[in-house]
Structures are given as structure tokens and as C-alpha cells.
Amino acid sequence: MTQRGRPRSFDRQTALRQAMQVFWALGYEGATLNELQEAMGGIAPPSFYAAFGSKEELFREAVELYSRTLGAPMMKALEEGPTARDSIQALLVAAVEAFCKPGLPRGCFLVSGAFNSVPANKNVDDHVRGLRVRRQKAIQQRLQRGVEEGELPKNLDPAATAVFYTTVIDGLAIQARDGVSRKALNFAVDCAMAAWDPVVHETDLRKPRMLANRRE
Amino acid sequence: MTQRGRPRSFDRQTALRQAMQVFWALGYEGATLNELQEAMGGIAPPSFYAAFGSKEELFREAVELYSRTLGAPMMKALEEGPTARDSIQALLVAAVEAFCKPGLPRGCFLVSGAFNSVPANKNVDDHVRGLRVRRQKAIQQRLQRGVEEGELPKNLDPAATAVFYTTVIDGLAIQARDGVSRKALNFAVDCAMAAWDPVVHETDLRKPRMLANRRE
DNA sequence: GGTATTATGTAGCGAGCTCTAAAGAATTAA
DNA sequence: TTAATTCTTTAGAGCTCGCTACATAATACC
CATH class of the missing domain: 1.10.10.60 (Homeodomain-like)
Known part of the structure; x- marks a missing residue:
């Protein structure tokens, strides 16, 4: 037919x-x-x-x-890294890559596409916000896995740590949009990863346990 | 009269x-x-x-x-800190404070107020983008001052480092907007500051020298 | 009081927006 | 060839937007 x-x-x-x-x-x-x-x-x-x-x-x-094309390498990097650290780093590097691709708009679709829309378009706003949150949850789960596999300390807070790296990703999206060079963004990724050891191992960063709860 | x-x-x-x-x-x-x-x-x-x-x-x-009210404490913290490190930390803490004030909208006016507007409103967009850039330049100048006063190493790149902390601030603005708790945001600030020592002192982070140039 | 000045209330203009109705054109099935 | 189906073209409906014209109300100066 x-x-x-x-x-x-x-x-x-x-x-x-x-x-x-x-x-x-x-x-x-x-x-x-x-x-x-x-x-x-x-x-x-x-x-x-x-x-x-x-x-x-x-x-x-x-x-x-x-998500299927530009976003996929980010999630792939997150899930396929041999260690949690490698996974997060590869995620951030992939983010800069996606946000600075020549011939495509700069920044992240999930931020630029709809952020603070007019109330009539709240549906659309909530949709992409949901995907941003899902990205954060994916980071959280990768960290959780690292804890369960014994790579990361048991008292690490995956939710709070995921908030930090999500903050970096969202910030990179805005910076890329504002025209900051790819090199500078990759340096920012290096900075964020430089925090890894203190964040993961220094106990005073993790007490009291910070839950990534919403709205206080 | x-x-x-x-x-x-x-x-x-x-x-x-x-x-x-x-x-x-x-x-x-x-x-x-x-x-x-x-x-x-x-x-x-x-x-x-x-x-x-x-x-x-x-x-x-x-x-x-x-800028005169909510934004002022941020700039004040940045300029009045005894050391560059104290200044940046106080800036980030003040940012979380401003982005989570009860009774006021969440997030940063300079991000939520106008980001990715329709082409007809490009003027407005550029105006707040200019203020975001100015914030970044202020961070850069504070770091530069730290170098000149001998607090920070001479080979530190103030521009690139300012991009990193601006990334964190912009990320915090989005996270606050998305409803992340103030505690979680403050933890993210702690994470960002945990990167300070490596960023400032580890040489392999600063080679090659990364200029915060725009558009590659 | 008379007049100039400044604000308010009512009504609506012109432009741009998403989306649709109606008729015509290109294809397949019989 | 004829009918059924699906897309295209043209035109515009219905709505909301930022903004303004015009008459009216409230104040200060003389």
C-alpha cells in the first residue's frame, strides 16, 4: 500500500x-x-x-x-565512563562541545529553547525544565552508583553534588550563549573538575548532609 | 514652586x-x-x-x-573582601542570598529578566547581557588586583578564572529559578570554592594560558 | 473665580501573533 | 476516465500586544 x-x-x-x-x-x-x-x-x-x-x-x-542528537553524547558520556569522576568530566566536556558546535546555535537547547516564557506557554517551559531536572537526576544516579560500587565515600551526598555539577552545566549554557570562547569554557570545566577531590573527600564539605530539596 | x-x-x-x-x-x-x-x-x-x-x-x-538594591550586596562583597578568595566567596554567598530572598522572585533579574528574547526586543536583551558581562569584568578585576597585590600567582589568568565563577553564578541563577533549595545552592558554592586552591595554585590548570576571548 | 497645568478614565488603533476555511492541484485506486 | 485522497495556495479570522486620542477631573497660580 x-x-x-x-x-x-x-x-x-x-x-x-x-x-x-x-x-x-x-x-x-x-x-x-x-x-x-x-x-x-x-x-x-x-x-x-x-x-x-x-x-x-x-x-x-x-x-x-x-536530545536524540546533540544531547545524546552528554548522557552517553555520563553513563559509560569507567569511574564517576571520568563520567562527570566527560559529561562537562561533551556539554561544552554541544554548546559550541560550529554551524549550530550556541548554548543549550534546554535552556535557550524555553526559559521564563510567558504564562500562556507554561507547558513548554515546564517540559524543558523537566528535562533539565532529568539531567540532574541522571548525574545524581551516576554518583549514587559510584557510592554503591565503593568508588566514592558512603557519606557523599549524590543529590547535592549533582546540583553543583548541574549548576556548572547551566552556567556553561549561558556563558556559551553570551559568546564566551570554547577554550574559556573548557577551562571552566577544568576548574569545576578541580573541585572533585575536595568535594568528594573532604568531610567538612559534606556536614551537615545537604539534601537537594526544593524550596527550602 | x-x-x-x-x-x-x-x-x-x-x-x-x-x-x-x-x-x-x-x-x-x-x-x-x-x-x-x-x-x-x-x-x-x-x-x-x-x-x-x-x-x-x-x-x-x-x-x-x-542593581541598586538586590545586586548591590554582591558587588559590595566582591570589592570589600580582604582577600580575593574572600571576595569571590562572599560574592557567591551574596548571589545565593539574592536569588533566594523570600517574598521575591527566585533567580537573578539579569538572567530571568531577559534572556533569549524575541528579535524585536534585542535592545533589552543586550542591555542585561551587558550587565552580566560587567559582572564578569568586575570579578576579573578583583582577581587582577589579587595578582597585583601579590596574593595570587603572577601567571594566574584573571579573565579565564572570572569566566569560571561567572559560570557558577549564572548556573545558580537557573538552579534557583528551577526551585533548588537555598541549602543545596550554598553547598554548590562550597563546591565552587573548593576549587579555589587548585585553580589558583596548580600550574597544569593554567597552561596553556586561556584567554577569555569570545567566539573561538 | 478664572486659567493653566497635569493626571485620569474610556475607548480603540494598528501591528503581529497562531491558526483555519475554502478552493485548486497532484497523486493513486478503481 | 472518474472518484477518492492528500497536499498547496490564497486569504483572512480571532486574538493579544504595546500604545494613543480625547474628553474629564483635580490641583496650583493669578
Whole structure:
């Protein structure tokens, strides 16, 4: 059973990739349908809506595409490192890599794409915030694994430590967006990793036990 | 010569404070004139424009108010610390303080207020970006002073090191916005300061010399 | 009181936004 | 060839946005 009806005049995947870059560069609200349609090959509104449903659905697809492509190396680095330290370091290096890729917008889609949107777009905001939180939880779990495998001290607080490295990642996203050079960002990664030994082993950093609870 | 004409029915300073909080919480674009006027005591558009000129002018006044009040302790801490280390630490602590103040929006005005706005509001975006950069330059100058006073090694790179601590501040702003507890943020500050000694004294972190140049 | 001055209240303009209705064009199935 | 299906083109509806025109109300100066 082949495709019936008039064939589409543009490639859906290509159009989605273009849309992702527009969302990434301009944010959900900054990316108007005009600009999106322009970047997607000059398609007209009905074609757009027939193919993607709505601006919000397109954005969610773009987020997923970002995670599958640009975001994947970060998670891969985090999970496949031989030690917790290697994993975190590789994660940060991969983050700088993703945030500074030539030919793509600077910064992190999960920050630039939607942060502090208008109340009408709270759905979109919460969606990417959820993914930022998931990234933090992944770091936390990697640290937890390090504790369970005996690599890290039992009294290390994986949640609080994950907050620190998430802070660095989010900060790198903004710095990259603000135009800081890749070299300077990699130096910042080195700085963050220089904290590893004190953070992991110095006891006075871990007492009292700091839970990464929210809202006090 | 006293005030002629019909007197204003609202207090300008109070209205500005309210507006600052709306901008802080919702961002420049998220804060519609409706919401601003509502928060400013239910004033009508002509009163609004007579008093503040335009939405953008009001925003700039709000930014200045933020810097004068919430932002001042950060710069004060940075400049008045007896050592560079004390200054940076106090800056980070003051940042967490400002980003988590009860009764005020969470996060940093200079990040939440305008980041990745629509192209039409690029002016506003650039304005707060400029202030973020200025904050980074202030850190850089404090480190430079530490070098000149002999507290820090001569081969320390103030620009690159300032990028690291700016990264932490920007990251804290996002984390605070995402609801992370003040305790967890303070722990992240401890982590960042745990990197101080290695960053300042370990030579392999400083070779090759990393300039905080922009765009590669 | 009369007048100039300044603020307020009501109403609405023009622009831009997301999204849709209706008719025509290109393809497959019968 | 005809019908069914699917996309494209053109036009614009409905909404919200920042902002303003105009008449009215409240104050200070003379």
C-alpha cells in the first residue's frame, strides 16, 4: 500500500531539523511561524499544520530531536565512563562541545529553547525544565552508583553534588550563549573538575548532609 | 514652586518596585502591560505612559533598581573582601542570598529578566547581557588586583578564572529559578570554592594560558 | 473665580501573533 | 476516465500586544 494523494513538497525530517535550529536560536516564543516556515523551506501554514499539528507539537518534536542528537553524547558520556569522576568530566566536556558546535546555535537547547516564557506557554517551559531536572537526576544516579560500587565515600551526598555539577552545566549554557570562547569554557570545566577531590573527600564539605530539596 | 496640576494617584517608587518584581518573575516579554498595570496599583495606560514613558523605559528603570538594591550586596562583597578568595566567596554567598530572598522572585533579574528574547526586543536583551558581562569584568578585576597585590600567582589568568565563577553564578541563577533549595545552592558554592586552591595554585590548570576571548 | 497645568478614565488603533476555511492541484485506486 | 485522497495556495479570522486620542477631573497660580 503506497502513499495516496498529492505528495509532500518538502522533506519532513529536514524541515524538523531546520525548525530545531530556529527554536534553539530564538527560543519558543522568539520563533514565529513566519520564521519557522521560512526556515523549513518556505512552506505555507496549512502544510505546516498538516505535517506538525501545531507550534507546540513541533517544538516537542524539536526537543526530542535535540536530545536524540546533540544531547545524546552528554548522557552517553555520563553513563559509560569507567569511574564517576571520568563520567562527570566527560559529561562537562561533551556539554561544552554541544554548546559550541560550529554551524549550530550556541548554548543549550534546554535552556535557550524555553526559559521564563510567558504564562500562556507554561507547558513548554515546564517540559524543558523537566528535562533539565532529568539531567540532574541522571548525574545524581551516576554518583549514587559510584557510592554503591565503593568508588566514592558512603557519606557523599549524590543529590547535592549533582546540583553543583548541574549548576556548572547551566552556567556553561549561558556563558556559551553570551559568546564566551570554547577554550574559556573548557577551562571552566577544568576548574569545576578541580573541585572533585575536595568535594568528594573532604568531610567538612559534606556536614551537615545537604539534601537537594526544593524550596527550602 | 510646588507641583502644579492634578496630583498622581499612586506612588511612583512603589509602582516601580512592583513592576521590577513582575519583570523579574515573568521576564520582559512575559510581563504584559496589563499585568504590570495591575501590579502597579491598577493604574490605566495613560497614567502608565505619562509616568514611565514606555515598557522598555520602565524595564530599564527596573534593572537599575535591581542593581541598586538586590545586586548591590554582591558587588559590595566582591570589592570589600580582604582577600580575593574572600571576595569571590562572599560574592557567591551574596548571589545565593539574592536569588533566594523570600517574598521575591527566585533567580537573578539579569538572567530571568531577559534572556533569549524575541528579535524585536534585542535592545533589552543586550542591555542585561551587558550587565552580566560587567559582572564578569568586575570579578576579573578583583582577581587582577589579587595578582597585583601579590596574593595570587603572577601567571594566574584573571579573565579565564572570572569566566569560571561567572559560570557558577549564572548556573545558580537557573538552579534557583528551577526551585533548588537555598541549602543545596550554598553547598554548590562550597563546591565552587573548593576549587579555589587548585585553580589558583596548580600550574597544569593554567597552561596553556586561556584567554577569555569570545567566539573561538 | 478664572486659567493653566497635569493626571485620569474610556475607548480603540494598528501591528503581529497562531491558526483555519475554502478552493485548486497532484497523486493513486478503481 | 472518474472518484477518492492528500497536499498547496490564497486569504483572512480571532486574538493579544504595546500604545494613543480625547474628553474629564483635580490641583496650583493669578
